[in-house]
Structure formats: C-alpha cells, structure tokens
Amino acid sequence: MVGLMGLIIGIILGVIFNVNIPDQFSPYMSVAILACLDSVFGAVRASLSKNFQPDIFISGFFGNALLAAALAYLGDKLGVPIYLAAVIVFGGRLFDNFAIVRRLLLEKIKSRG
Amino acid sequence: MKNMRAQISVAIVCAILGFMLAYQFKVLSNQENTFSLGTTTSTDVTIEIEQYKKQKTELEAKVSELQEKVNAYEKAAAGESDASKALLAELEKSRLLTGASDVQGQGVVIYLDPTSDLFGTGTGHITDKHLVYLINELRFAGAEAISINDIRVIGLTGIRNAGNYILINDNDKVSYSQKITIKAIGSKDLLYSSLSFPEVFSEFTGFCDVKFEKQDKISIPKYTKAYNFEYAKPVK
Numbered sequence: 361m362v363g364l365m366g367l368i369i370g371i372i373l374g375v376i377f378n379v380n381i382p383d384q385f386s387p388y389m390s391v392a393i394l395a396c397l398d399s400v401f402g403a404v405r406a407s408l409s410k411n412f413q414p415d416i417f418i419s420g421f422f423g424n425a426l427l428a429a430a431l432a433y434l435g436d437k438l439g440v441p442i443y444l445a446a447v448i449v450f451g452g453r454l455f456d457n458f459a460i461v462r463r464l465l466l467e468k469i470k471s472r473g
Numbered sequence: 474m475k476n477m478r479a480q481i482s483v484a485i486v487c488a489i490l491g492f493m494l495a496y497q498f499k500v501l502s503n504q505e506n507t508f509s510l511g512t513t514t515s516t517d518v519t520i521e522i523e524q525y526k527k528q529k530t531e532l533e534a535k536v537s538e539l540q541e542k543v544n545a546y547e548k549a550a551a552g553e554s555d556a557s558k559a560l561l562a563e564l565e566k567s568r569l570l571t572g573a574s575d576v577q578g579q580g581v582v583i584y585l586d587p588t589s590d591l592f593g594t595g596t597g598h599i600t601d602k603h604l605v606y607l608i609n610e611l612r613f614a615g616a617e618a619i620s621i622n623d624i625r626v627i628g629l630t631g632i633r634n635a636g637n638y639i640l641i642n643d644n645d646k647v648s649y650s651q652k653i654t655i656k657a658i659g660s661k662d663l664l665y666s667s668l669s670f671p672e673v674f675s676e677f678t679g680f681c682d683v684k685f686e687k688q689d690k691i692s693i694p695k696y697t698k699a700y701n702f703e704y705a706k707p708v709k
Contacts, residue, residue, distance in 0.1 A: 362480045362481075362483055362484045362487075363483050363484065363486075363487040364487070365484065365487075366483065366484035366485065366486070366487030366488040366491070367487040367488070367490060367491040368491065369484075369488050369491065370487060370488035370489060370490060370491025370492040370493075370494075370495070371491035371492070371494060371495045372491075372495075373488065373491070373492050373495070374491060374492040374493070374494065374495025374496045374499070375495050375499070386497070386500055386501075389493060389496075389497050389500075390497060392493070393490070393493050393494060393497060396489075396490045396493065397490070399486075400486075400487065400490060403483070412479075414478070414479035414482055414483060417483065417486070418482055418486060421486050
C-alpha cells in the first residue's frame with residue numbers, strides 16, 4: 361500500500377519535473393528500470409509470504425539497477441549486446457515472482473472463502 | 474519504529490521507480506516526435522537518392538545543351554560587326570580565365586594512392602588541408618587550371634572535410650580512402666620541379682603513395698556551377 365502510493369507520487373514527480381539527464385544514458389535507464397521492476401515484484405512476493413526484509417529489498421533494488429546499467433555500458437563498449445542477459449534474467453524473474461504472487465493471492469482468497 | 478523506517482524506505486524506492494518510469498516515457502515520446510524519420514525506411518531514402526541522381530544528370534545534360542545554344546547565338550550576334558567580334562573574343566577569354574570552359578594543355582598529374590594499412594586507421598588520411606596545400610603549391614608554381622578527380626578548382630572553390638568525404642565546390646565529394654588524381658595545366662617543367670622539392674610531400678608519405686608525372690595533353694573540365702555574385706557589386 362505504501363509502495364503503491366510511493367509509486368504514484370514518483371510518477372507525478374517524473375511528469376512534472378523536467379530533469380535533464382544527458383540522452384546518451386537513456387538505454388541504460390531502460391535496463392535499470394527493468395531491474396527495479398524485478399526488485400519490486402520480489403518485494404511484493406516476499407511481503408505476501410511474510411518474508412519481507414527491507415534492507416535486502418533496498419540493496420537489491422540499487423545493486424541490481426547499477427549492475428544492469430554497468431553491464432549495458434560494458435556491452436556498448438565491447439560491441440557485444442550483454443544487456444540482453446540482464447533483460448532475459450530480470451524478465452524471467454519478473455514472471456517467476458508474478459507466478460508465485462498469483463499463487464499466494466489465490467490461496468489467500470481460497471482460504472478466506 | 475523499524476516498521477516505520479521500512480515503510481518509508483519502500484515508499485522512497487517506489488517513488489524513485491515511478492520517477493524513472495515517467496521520465497523514460499517522456500524522453501522516448503519526445504524522441505519520437507523530433508525524429509520524424511519514423512515513417513520512412515532506408516529503402517525509401519535510397520530510392521529518393523536514385524531519383525535525385527537521375528534528375529541531376531538530366532539537368533546537367535540540359536545545361537550543356539542550353540550552353541551550346543548560347544554559344545551559337547553569341548557567334549551569330551558577333552558575326553555582324555568587328556566590335557561584336559572583339560566583344561565575343563573578350564567574353565571567351567574571360568570564360569577561360571574564370572574556369573567556365575574546358576581547357577587542355579601540358580602540365581603535371583599527381584596521383585595520391587592511400588596505402589591500405591594493416592592496422593586500419595594507421596597514421597591518418599588525406600584531409601582538406603592536404604589538398605589545399607597542394608593546390609597552393611601548384612598555383613605558386615604557375616598552374617593555370619587545376620582539377621581534383623575531374624572537379625575543377627577555381628578561385629572561389631572551397632574544400633572542406635565532411636565526415637567520410639572531402640567536399641569540393643559545395644556539392645562534389647572526394648573520398649580520401651580511394652585514389653585521388655590532381656591535374657594541373659601550366660609549364661610542365663616548372664610544375665614538376667616545384668613538386669620535386671623534398672619537403673613538399675613530406676606529410677603525405679605516411680599514409681599514401683605519391684606519384685607525379687609530366688604530361689603533354691591534359692584536359693580539365695569546366696566549373697559546372699552557376700556563377701553568380703550576390704553580394705559583391707562593382708565599384709563605379
């Protein structure tokens with residue numbers, strides 16, 4: 361719940377403020393966003409299975425984002441699309457977490473009703 | 474207390490995520506607006522270029538046809554009186570001196586052959602400064618007409634680097650990774666001896682083979698752009 365509110369506030373801030381990050385960083389931003397989404401989904405799943413630990417979440421969030429951006433940058437310099445590895449792994453984890461969250465929610469609904 | 478901190482940090486992190494998402498969407502939608510080439514593809518651009526090339530050759534043919542007509546009219550007009558004949562001769566001479574007519578005569582031809590380097594970029598390549606330097610040397614040695622890859626070089630010619638090519642006369646390009654031929658009409662002995670000084674080509678030998686020879690019959694085409702002074706007006 362807090363997370364959702366934070367998300368909405370963040371989106372509003374992003375729309376209002378005209379930040380000028382140089383355009384060359386924009387592909388790295390995309391991969392970092394994917395890493396962040398994966399972290400958030402992992403956090404949702406952890407909180408549903410009562411395993412949530414905020415320091416793991418936050419360190420995972422920033423660490424994964426930085427690592428993904430660094431990998432994309434390295435891949436650019438070497439000419440090998442290494443960012444694909446980040447995309448596949450984070451996308452895969454996203455779907456895995458989402459499947460677990462789905463099961464947990466369905467079990468919760470079944471156990472209530 | 475710990476719960477409060479955890480919740481606040483989660484909120485901050487989600488705010489960052491939301492901010493990044495919104496920013497990224499904004500940037501991408503801005504890019505799509507400015508980069509309006511989205512609907513055309515590379516094949517469209519290639520087809521357009523082919524069309525323009527064909528148009529250009531057709532127009533050039535038309536220009537030379539009209540020029541011949543003008544010449545015929547001039548001769549007809551000049552046939553009337555001696556004064557007109559003298560005027561026509563004067564006109565022909567001006568055309569010769571300004572580079573608006575094809576010329577031929579003795580002179581030298583310089584061949585610049587870029588050496589294929591094993592390591593790719595190597596020590597450099599021919600730039601606009603090299604060509605300007607050579608033309609200066611030739612002019613100083615008395616060259617009356619100069620052409621680079623059959624592009625006439627006149628007093629108003631500008632030579633400039635542009636990406637992978639060297640632009641001459643605004644429209645014509647010379648690629649520095651292929652052979653460049655510089656022709657100059659003048660006294661062939663004078664031109665040849667002034668090019669034979671050792672330091673003339675000292676900067677070229679690193680990345681291209683230089684060869685020059687005297688020739689007796691060099692023909693140089695005319696300057697093809699339309700001559701027009703927009704800003705300089707004669708002083709009365």
